[in-house]
Amino acid sequence: DAGITQSPRHKVTETGTPVTLRCHQTENHRYMYWYRQDPGHGLRLIHYSYGVKDTDKGEVSDGYSVSRSKTEDFLLTLESATSSQTSVYFCAISPGQGGAFFGQGTRLTVV
Amino acid sequence: GDSVTQMEGPVTLSEEAFLTINCTYTATGYPSLFWYVQYPGEGLQLLLKATKADDKGSNKGFEATYRKETTSFHLEKGSVQVSDSAVYFCALSDNTNAGKSTFGDGTTLTVKP
Numbered sequence: 001d002a003g004i005t006q007s008p009r010h011k012v013t014e015t016g017t018p019v020t021l022r023c024h025q026t027e028n029h030r031y032m033y034w035y036r037q038d039p040g041h042g043l044r045l046i047h048y049s050y051g052v053k054d055t056d057k058g059e060v061s062d063g064y065s066v067s068r069s070k071t072e073d074f075l076l077t078l079e080s081a082t083s084s085q086t087s088v089y090f091c092a093i094s095p096g097q098g099g100a101f102f103g104q105g106t107r108l109t110v111v
Numbered sequence: 112g113d114s115v116t117q118m119e120g121p122v123t124l125s126e127e128a129f130l131t132i133n134c135t136y137t138a139t140g141y142p143s144l145f146w147y148v149q150y151p152g153e154g155l156q157l158l159l160k161a162t163k164a165d166d167k168g169s170n171k172g173f174e175a176t177y178r179k180e181t182t183s184f185h186l187e188k189g190s191v192q193v194s195d196s197a198v199y200f201c202a203l204s205d206n207t208n209a210g211k212s213t214f215g216d217g218t219t220l221t222v223k224p
Contacts, residue, residue, distance in 0.1 A: 004154075031208060031209075031210050031211075032210075033210045033211065040216060041216065042200060042214040042215055042216040042217055043155070043200070043212075043214040044214075045211060045212070048208075048210065048211055050208070058211075090154055090155070092155075092210050093210065094208070094209045094210035095209075096207055096208060096209060097143075097162075097206060097207065097209050098160065098209055099143075099145050099157040099160050099209050099210075100155075100157065100209055100210035100212065101157065102147075102154035102155040102156070103154050104153060104154050105153075105154050
């Protein structure tokens with residue numbers, strides 16, 4: 001398995017609170033990604049990073065921000081969580097070509 | 112924009128049956144194509160890939176051929192096992208940023224003994 005660790009694995013939070021999800025890799029890959037998975041929508045890209053402090057928006061970036069201060073860590077922040085952000089969040093890494101490697105996922109419930 | 116359309120599921124087969132999961136795509140340029148598999152409670156795992164027209168990706172008895180003329184990348188396996196039960200995702204990306212992918216909605220496969 002690729003060295004990707006997501007934390008926490010499960011979280012329940014209240015509407016309006018800030019939430020930060022962490023992705024840590026030990027592969028030294030350049031690219032890191034955050035996806036969300038919802039029934040009927042497959043996986044949708046939220047944000048991605050192509051290097052330290054270099055990030056870009058994906059398809060569903062509204063309400064989310066990211067930071068990458070070290071090669072190995074990519075943080076996803078929900079500034080003010082809403083019920084529509086209840087989802088399973090996956091971090092992925094890639095060397096650029098050949099596909100991506102996914103973490104185990106974080107199940108987030110906003111009540 | 113880019114899009115991936117997968118055969119709707121769920122698909123239920125008996126052990127040792129032949130599997131086909133259809134995938135077609137719309138993209139500009141010449142994307143790379145992938146199949147990923149997701150087992151319950153886990154993340155996606157790369158199953159196979161193809162980076163140019165007529166390439167055949169294969170792994171664990173699964174195969175898919177990159178057909179540019181029909182914009183398709185259908186997944187096949189000659190004899191499925193119970194352990195193949197999972198959700199299968201078709202995806203495309205450009206050739207330099209493989210994780211920035213467009214995914215299909217996934218097809219759930221159940222194999223019965």
